[in-house]
Amino acid sequence: MGRFVSIWFRYLRTDWFSLRQPELKKLPFVLRSPSRGRMIITAANSVAAQQGLHCEMAVADAKALVPELQVQDDIPDLTDKLLRRLAEWCIRFTPLVAIDPPDGLLFDATGCSHLWGGDDKYIEDITRKLQARGYDVRIAMADTVGIAWGVARFGNGSLIIESGITIDALVNLPPEALRLEADVTERLHKLGLHTIRQFIRMPRTSLRRRFGQHFLQRLDKALGSEIEILSPVHPVELYQERLPCFDPVATSTGIEMALKELLTKLCFRLQRGQKGLRKAIFKGYRIDGKVEKVEVGTNRPSHHVEHLLKLFQINLGTIEPSLGIELFVLEAPIIEEYLPQQEQMWNESGGLEDIRLSELLDRLAVRIGAHVIHRYLPDEHYWPERSVKLATSLQEKPSTQWPIKPRPVQLLPKPEPIEVTAPIPDYPPMLFRYKDKVHMISKADGPERIEQEWWLQQGQHRDYYRVEDEEGRRYWIFRLGHYHDKIYQWFLHGFFA
Amino acid sequence: MLPEAGVIMILNRKADILTELQSDILRLQGFRTVNNGLLDADLGVIKQAFPNASFPLSCIHEFITSQQEHRAATNGFLSGLLSSLLGVDGVLLWIGTSRYLFPPSLPAFNLSPERIIFIDVSKQRDVHWVMEEALKCKALTAVVAEVKEISFIESRRFQLAAEQNKVTGFLLCHQTKKISATACASRWKVSPLPSETIDDLPGVGSPKWHVELMKVRNGKPQSWDIQWVDGKFVPIYKTVSLFTEQNQKAG
Numbered sequence: 221m222g223r224f225v226s227i228w229f230r231y232l233r234t235d236w237f238s239l240r241q242p243e244l245k246k247l248p249f250v251l252r253s254p255s256r257g258r259m260i261i262t263a264a265n266s267v268a269a270q271q272g273l274h275c276e277m278a279v280a281d282a283k284a285l286v287p288e289l290q291v292q293d294d295i296p297d298l299t300d301k302l303l304r305r306l307a308e309w310c311i312r313f314t315p316l317v318a319i320d321p322p323d324g325l326l327f328d329a330t331g332c333s334h335l336w337g338g339d340d341k342y343i344e345d346i347t348r349k350l351q352a353r354g355y356d357v358r359i360a361m362a363d364t365v366g367i368a369w370g371v372a373r374f375g376n377g378s379l380i381i382e383s384g385i386t387i388d389a390l391v392n393l394p395p396e397a398l399r400l401e402a403d404v405t406e407r408l409h410k411l412g413l414h415t416i417r418q419f420i421r422m423p424r425t426s427l428r429r430r431f432g433q434h435f436l437q438r439l440d441k442a443l444g445s446e447i448e449i450l451s452p453v454h455p456v457e458l459y460q461e462r463l464p465c466f467d468p469v470a471t472s473t474g475i476e477m478a479l480k481e482l483l484t485k486l487c488f489r490l491q492r493g494q495k496g497l498r499k500a501i502f503k504g505y506r507i508d509g510k511v512e513k514v515e516v517g518t519n520r521p522s523h524h525v526e527h528l529l530k531l532f533q534i535n536l537g538t539i540e541p542s543l544g545i546e547l548f549v550l551e552a553p554i555i556e557e558y559l560p561q562q563e564q565m566w567n568e569s570g571g572l573e574d575i576r577l578s579e580l581l582d583r584l585a586v587r588i589g590a591h592v593i594h595r596y597l598p599d600e601h602y603w604p605e606r607s608v609k610l611a612t613s614l615q616e617k618p619s620t621q622w623p624i625k626p627r628p629v630q631l632l633p634k635p636e637p638i639e640v641t642a643p644i645p646d647y648p649p650m651l652f653r654y655k656d657k658v659h660m661i662s663k664a665d666g667p668e669r670i671e672q673e674w675w676l677q678q679g680q681h682r683d684y685y686r687v688e689d690e691e692g693r694r695y696w697i698f699r700l701g702h703y704h705d706k707i708y709q710w711f712l713h714g715f716f717a
Numbered sequence: 718m719l720p721e722a723g724v725i726m727i728l729n730r731k732a733d734i735l736t737e738l739q740s741d742i743l744r745l746q747g748f749r750t751v752n753n754g755l756l757d758a759d760l761g762v763i764k765q766a767f768p769n770a771s772f773p774l775s776c777i778h779e780f781i782t783s784q785q786e787h788r789a790a791t792n793g794f795l796s797g798l799l800s801s802l803l804g805v806d807g808v809l810l811w812i813g814t815s816r817y818l819f820p821p822s823l824p825a826f827n828l829s830p831e832r833i834i835f836i837d838v839s840k841q842r843d844v845h846w847v848m849e850e851a852l853k854c855k856a857l858t859a860v861v862a863e864v865k866e867i868s869f870i871e872s873r874r875f876q877l878a879a880e881q882n883k884v885t886g887f888l889l890c891h892q893t894k895k896i897s898a899t900a901c902a903s904r905w906k907v908s909p910l911p912s913e914t915i916d917d918l919p920g921v922g923s924p925k926w927h928v929e930l931m932k933v934r935n936g937k938p939q940s941w942d943i944q945w946v947d948g949k950f951v952p953i954y955k956t957v958s959l960f961t962e963q964n965q966k967a968g
Contacts, residue, residue: 571806571807572808572832574808574856575856576855576856577856580850583850584850587846588847592837592843593836594834595831595835596820596830597830597831598821598830608821611831614834617831622821622823622830623821626822626825627819627822628789629796630817632817662911663912663914663919663921664921665920686921687921688911688921691911692909692925693786694921694924695786715788715789715817716822716921717790717793717822
């Protein structure tokens with residue numbers, strides 16, 4: 221026979237808020253969220269609950285009842301996150317912890333409690349530790365999930381039901397303790413069936429006809445004649461490898477050997493789990509208490525030992541062993557999925573997908589820095605400086621077309637002012653002076669007017685001309701502003717091929 | 718009629734024999750041509766200057782520029798070359814310290830800017846390191862590096878790395894007052910020429926350059942006037958060959 225524990229967090233979300241703002245603990249406090257054009261209460265703390273406030277109540281009504289009410293906005297998905305975090309934390313009590321939404325956890329505690337010295341001490345320890353974390357809980361233990369759940373929420377007497385007792389524990393509870401749908405419990409109450417005792421001996425066929433198959437399933441689960449399967453949470457696997465050294469290591473050869481050993485172990489684990497690391501930190505704990513570390517990052521998940529070793533080797537010389545290193549630790553804080561078909565696709569495929577290319581870029585990033593690697597995609601702006609944007613990854617595809625209008629092969633990062641002789645109003649210049657050299661213009665195209673994007677930047681428009689001087693050199697020049705403003709200026713912005 | 722036809726036939730035979738002999742000598746010297754059908758088709762008359770009439774890949778080509786305008790012209794010519802070299806899914810690495818290349822201009826030369834990865838480092842030393850690392854990466858089709866000057870030893874290292882890993886490298890040497898000897902397979906100089914428009918219409922025409930192949934291993938140095946029209950190199954006319962005894966000694 222198994223043993224199951226059900227934990228009921230009575231005020232899960234408000235407790236979490238009170239932990240962050242301890243002054244809320246003593247005050248009536250509710251959480252609100254908008255629903256159908258008004259604010260309703262989604263959670264109330266113990267003080268507010270005692271004063272008659274409950275969920276689904278309008279915040280305005282609640283404030284009328286309790287003027288000193290504290291109200292804060294609810295955080296969506298908070299329950300799931302909190303329960304998951306608590307479930308992972310509770311793995312210390314049993315290896316099988318399942319989340320029981322909306323406000324509980326379920327343990328399969330079979331064969332666990334003797335380690336604490338009995339059921340009483342086991343439950344006491346869980347209660348004490350959860351209360352120390354700031355949560356108001358009710359915890360029950362029984363032979364089936366159903367009874368534990370019902371007793372935790374509706375039980376009056378002892379919350380620990382001894383092994384072998386099933387029906388007796390259940391009979392005094394209301395029908396809600398069977399985890400039924402709201403309309404079924406409502407129907408039971410209407411029929412005057414206020415405790416389980418009143419209907420548990422009724423013939424199964426008539427119960428099924430009136431309340432459906434699901435009702436009987438719930439009853440069977442509570443009595444243990446139908447097995448209930450929990451889906452336990454899995455703890456996050458830590459990708460970390462340690463290598464303690466018998467004698468302190470002070471040579472570069474030794475450090476490299478340690479690194480290789482750790483990398484091989486870590487990569488084997490990653491490969492088995494179909495994962496690849498994006499970031500790895502190699503730490504050496506020195507005997508004088510200082511920690512030396514080297515960090516590498518990769519462009520795509522990798523579990524390739526040789527490649528990672530090469531990346532580390534670039535900066536391995538920065539490790540100062542001093543008197544010696546007694547412990548090496550290799551951790552991979554950022555892990556991503558690495559599917560075998562990706563490997564197949566990237567290897568030797570050529571182009572941007574090639575794994576050898578991303579390995580080259582990894583080496584550059586480690587040696588010089590990731591900021592030197594640029595790849596450009598077209599952006600939807602006419603303003604030349606804004607017409608390209610940096611790609612975020614090697615795989616990113618252009619989302620728009622490259623401009624069709626002629627653009628200079630070389631663009632100056634900042635337009636340089638030039639002196640110009642030009643017939644007004646809109647003809648291209650006849651000559652211009654750039655860096656003390658006069659260029660006589662023989663051919664010209666334009667103007668191409670490019671307006672400032674006022675939602676991004678204020679300023680005057682540019683009239684671009686493509687000009688060629690007598691020696692055949694081609695330039696991109698522009699006039700900033702209108703002629704009649706009298707404050708226009710000419711600039712050289714680029715060179716055509 | 719008959720004797721004249723016979724003379725022409727003999728002359729043709731002679732030319733055939735000579736080219737055959739030349740390719741035999743190249744083969745005996747250990748020179749291997751890499752198949753690059755697409756590039757040679759696009760190069761047209763230029764390919765005649767190269768050994769076996771094929772643009773040499775897996776080696777280093779050096780481009781010399783002095784002024785900014787020449788740089789732009791060189792970039793234009795090089796982009797045209799690279800477009801047929803990269804093909805459908807080739808990747809190019811462009812390394813430099815002060816890069817002015819403007820990616821949106823490249824589609825005009827049939828080159829997709831998203832296939833280029835730019836490495837903008839701050840030190841010349843890093844450019845050389847990245848260049849050598851990149852030439853060892855078989856996933857790349859070509860590598861372009863903008864350098865100030867290059868020593869013979871460095872160029873030799875690049876050349877060896879390129880030969881071993883089948884990557885083609887291009888060096889853009891700026892500001893070279895004295896041109897030192899390098900181990901590169903060829904040396905080019907591109908300068909802009911006044912453009913021509915169809916029927917003398919007003920406006921700026923297609924890019925036009927004077928392309929000078931100053932030095933080429935196992936080939937004939939030449940120069941051409943070339944126009945870039947509708948995504949193709951169009952030679953204007955073939956100038957007199959610069960191949961002289963003096964040049965041969967210097968090269």
